[in-house]
Amino acid sequence: MGTCYIMPFFGAFVADAFLGRYYTIARFSIIYVIIQGMALLTLSASVTGPRPACHRKDDCHATTVQSTVCFISLYSIALGTGGLKPFGADQFEEVHEVEKKHKSSFFNWFYFSINIGALIGSSVLVWVQMNIGWEWGFGLPTLAMAIAVGFFFLRHSSVP
Incomplete structure (x- = not known):
């Protein structure tokens, strides 16, 4: 969580110094959803290789590689x-009252949207993870974010 709160400083710097707003959002959203981030986290919960082996319901142990995959994501x-x-x-613009x-x-x-997302994430998605499966609990937000990124690219497809 702390890393999520400090990284916007890095993103703003990259946008101002190198890429601009659109290309920063485009590249970082691809990292977020497709390249590693959410897709890798979903795979680590659903595919046998990166998912820790469980001997009983609450007796799961991750290998070093599995932990590394989780932390990279x-x-x-x-x-x-x-x-x-x-x-x-x-x-x-601050100069105009409107x-x-x-x-x-x-x-x-x-911030209302962020808090609603946190509420859903800590209630509905936890229920899905515990009752349906971790792959669904991670897969649903991954799918939602991929759809949002798709809409971003469709909406801004005419931007250079």
Whole structure:
């Protein structure tokens, strides 16, 4: 969690110094969903190789490679988060009163959405993981994020 909160500084720096907003969001969202991040985490919960072997219901032990795969996927998610979170406020200008209000409204909805996502993640997805399976508990948010990234690319396909 701490890495997720510190990585937007890195993402903002990369956008300002090298890639620009669009290409930063595009590249970091690919890291987040496809290359490693969420897809790798889903695979580590569903495919036999990276998934730890369980001898009984609560007796599971991960090998060094399995733990490494899990941590690579978690830190890739944090890196992807860093490329997505720093953008939003820069679309509003502080000099116009209407834009100030829109900026405030943006942050209200942004944090409301984050908290609703945390509520769903800590209740519904945990229920899915415990009652249906970990592969579904990780697979559903991976699918949702992949759809969101797809819409981003479709919406911005005319951007250079």
